[in-house]
Amino acid sequence: MHLDMDAYFASVEQQAQPRLRGRAIGVTGKPQERSIVVAASREAKKFGVTTGMPIWEARQRCPQLLLVSGSAARYISTTKRFLSILKRYASMIEVFSIDEVFMDVTQEAPRYGGPVAMARAIKEEFREQLGVCITGTFGIASNRTFAKLIAKQHKPDGIGVLHDAHLPDLLRATPTKAVCGIGPRIAKRLAKVGIHTLADLGAISEVYLRREFGVYGLFLKQIGLGRDPTPITPYTSAAPVKSVGHSKTLPPALRTFDAACLVLRGLCDKVGRRMRQLGFVGRTVHFGVRLGALGPHWGKQITLPLPTDDGETIYRACQRIRSKMPIQPTTVFNIGVSVSNLAERSGMPEFLLEEDRRRNRLNVTIDRIRDRFGEKAIVTGETLLFDPIPEHVSGFSQGEQWDF
């Protein structure tokens, strides 16, 4: 069973403020800036407003569009509430995203008279506990990929069921790019060899797919046959952390390379802080920039001699990578940093040099100040050169913890 909440952020805002109900709204970061629509209400979607659309374009399509500043705290809290409802119905729950969940209800569904009756009971409880505006669409199938596919076809506030008898028709009618796990580049590669639908994919030989796509080709073959053996990964067994990173799409005022590097300084601090919170140190620093909205991406990484969780050290590593760029760009659209090659901090020996011990004490003190007074209570001097920078490096999530 797949649950996909409908126009989630927008529906939470409409639930919070009745004046917004029934109106075309777009949830955005800061409405007064050149930004994008993060989520559109059902009413706005009728005018063609979609997630990721620039505000100016959304307003062209829907002049009566109302912009609402998003609040991560509201959405995360509502997600926790609907997850606590779902936990009463099913034990195998995989949290796919803030508004999507996979559930294996093979054991529990018979108790409710079947998965459709179970979905209806959950919907009723959502209405009572969350409010009339916050709804979700259920997709029911024998595997996760097709449960998600069928849910998409029954939005909003629907229940879609895929019976085995209807599978061949669905495979013939579904383009490859409609499947989660097949991106536009793969779909393009498949189209070049005449594979446009899932039925085409199922008809092609497994040997060919494996030769062209490696192990991923086996997944493609299974999808083409209407199967997906991927199990539900319960939220209780978290995947190991392999890297910690942050990136930022920059507002126009900060798109020169020098200004972007000031934002980078804040991002490196954030990465360091998160690593300390998670108890990791890392050796490989990756620095990357995107040179346009759909422009090329340039990124390189270096491996440090010693592992670190210090933002200043990560920033200096990025500066070394920057110095090796073949061309220094004049405009940067997106800038990011990540640290991988992680190890647990508790297993590391103590710092030998006094400078490193002092730096560590400083980081611990800064973390305590931020824990108590907020993320913006203390920042590096460079990030104060432009007023907007602390806002832009603080990010949407504001340090929310994902504990259930």
Added chain:
Amino acid sequence: MSVGSLSAEEAVEVSVIYRDGAAYPLLQAVWWRGERFNVSTIDLVYPERDGATTFLCYFVSCDRTQFRVRLNTRRQIWLACTTTA
């Protein structure tokens, strides 16, 4: 055009019920600028953190007026502002 913008926050007095089994205290009434507003619907409740302080935030409807009411759980102060169309 933007909506849902909030007026300036002010300290208020409220009336709440602590009901057995309820996830949050249930707001019954808000005294704002000397006037009592009875809460007809609690639209949304969620916690929000600012540093070490957790706020419990309510969006409530009092007939024609809508408020955002926040409890500073550290200082035990209730703050409210109206949401405007």
